[in-house]
Amino acid sequence: MCEVLLNALGPRPDRQVDGVFIAGQLALAITSGALPIGTKLSQQSIANHYGLSRMPVREALRCAQAKGLISYVPNHTPVVVASAANDDSDLAKALRLLEKCLPRLDRPNDELAPVVAEFLDAYQAGNGGDQ
Template sequence: MLDAEAPVKKSRGDFIAEQLEEAVINGTIPAGSRLDETSIAAQFGVSRTPVREALHILCGRGFAEREPYKGVVVTQISAQRIDEMFEAMAELEATCGRLASHRMTMGERAELESMHREMNALADQGDHAAYNELNTRFHNLIFQGSHNSDLIAVAQTLRLKLAPFRKYQLKDNGRRLKRSCSEHQQIVDAILNQDPKAAENALRRHLLSAAQEVLIKRQREEEDAVAKPNRVEEA
């Protein structure tokens, strides 16, 4: 049986996809932009093969789509769409948490608590990358704790789709890391206390809080992008 927690080495295609996804989310690459294989390959100093892999990933996650005579084009990701995805994830994770609160083994509970302590230390250090990686494992452990294979599969699929947004809302924001840890504490306490309702509510609040952070951060960056030309003109 494969270890669900084993770290997987990222391919060049995965790395390029992550960079492009972040640029789409923060508006650096606006909706409607054509993603040209040749220019992207030159930008990252790679052949077109990993670029094709990256574009395939973007299309699969809804960040771009293939249009006749145009190629791969960035899609419009509205605030409503982001809200809907996080809402769906919140309901899935809430269900996993409710089941995990009374289905997790003693070993799984101990691992969850240990992981939470490690994440607190990473938040104190401001290590966003390591925190994000462990955050994925933390939530995946809750999925696994539901001991329902179909629910786990659906939750993991949607989490993969939301991964760029969840990483985005944690990056370069020490305040958000601290808040995330505080929200995790409520989740861990509820699961360790075997309180299904509290676990369900804590996870739902946590995901909705993350959605709000993504939307606020995007709005700020859009406002900054609009304000920058004005500042240059004034100077």
């Protein structure tokens, strides 16, 4: 259980992280399919992995629960309940498109506007032009 979870979260970052970062990593791991439905999420293992207390991990789990990615009941081990196959939300689509643009975001600010415009065009085209 813990090995699958920690492999999906990837290596520990060099910088200090918080609950928002962990929530993003969990969401990415779940929507990418790295954490399949039924995977149990150990608060202590996640906290140890990031070198944090369990408080920011609980915050991250609440965020993942709010997104419908996990089942989180107090005093029970959280479990993944969503997958990449059934995550067709607009946010997930936008995140996948943004991932494609990220390698180009290290440019100076004057070059960032066209990248963002390209992202927005691609996002609107992927949603049939509604926005």
